[in-house]
Amino acid sequence: MSLNRSELRSWLMLMTGVQSLLDALDRQLRDDAGISHDDYRILGSLYRSPNRVKRMRDLAREMSYSPSRLTHAATRLESHGWVSRSKSNSDGRGVEVHLTDLGVAKAREASEGHLELVRQLVFDTQDPDQLDAAVVALARIGEAAETSRA
């Protein structure tokens, strides 16, 4: 066994908290905006992107999605009219996903309740210092995770 008793306990606590957080976020978005947290993250990523466009490849990497998964997701979002796809002209293989005006509106609408909950769960429960510590810790862990798959 690779972890001792106390490490195991810390690890379980960490994962339990993470799970509860993700569940709460997903539930809120589904209930209030009718969109999954994953789809919301796609809209959010495009929203923050210059010109609200991104190549499928880049978006897939950012989301840790398989190409296939992103294609299906894009098809779904496209059917709602929230994104549109077009061939990249710099790379004939590439496809660009564009956030439509409707998509912008949807992202904004969904973000209201979402950010409200984030404030409530994350920022209202922590001192700024504590939160910073947690953010730094998670960033380090995430970085190690990315590295580990190289």
Add this chain to the structure above:
Amino acid sequence: MSLNRSELRSWLMLMTGVQSLLDALDRQLRDDAGISHDDYRILGSLYRSPNRVKRMRDLAREMSYSPSRLTHAATRLESHGWVSRSKSNSDGRGVEVHLTDLGVAKAREASEGHLELVRQLVFDTQDPDQLDAAVVALARIGEAAETSRA
């Protein structure tokens, strides 16, 4: 907008780290043990339970699963021989899930590489103090998340 610039940045960093972590854990378990992180967590929960039994209801709550999802999951795990189900005798409606010997073996086998990775990603990247801080923070967030759905 409910969060200011710097809060938003912290929040994004946090979520990115969490995502990367979960992805890495899932990938390792699939690649090395042929089991999803979610199924692994079910085995783990039963493994830690007195007698290695739990009622469907309790397991579902603990995992934040819908009853339906747990039934499907139990069917799948049962088909591998890792779990068996039987009627509860204290409550005629209830069903108990039991971790079989094969399930115990599977859980142990899978845990080796898994815990190895956890050590590498979580414990090797943090001072104990920093980690404790993160654990406490996440625990508070998780608790708030549980409360929020009452």
Add this chain to the structure above:
DNA sequence: ACAATATCGTTGAAAGTTCAAGTATTCCGG
């Protein structure tokens, strides 16, 4: 310039999750 190889994205089928409906048992008010 050409062939081999790698990258980008899509497709359809298999596997997993969610959702709405259904069966069986227990709980509770009167």
Add this chain to the structure above:
DNA sequence: CCGGAATACTTGAACTTTCAACGATATTGT
């Protein structure tokens, strides 16, 4: 103790994700 409401679980259909295979364009090495 009876009937209605609640709880526990299952089922099958709809939807989402994964997986393996494929067509198309770009890159690399010779």
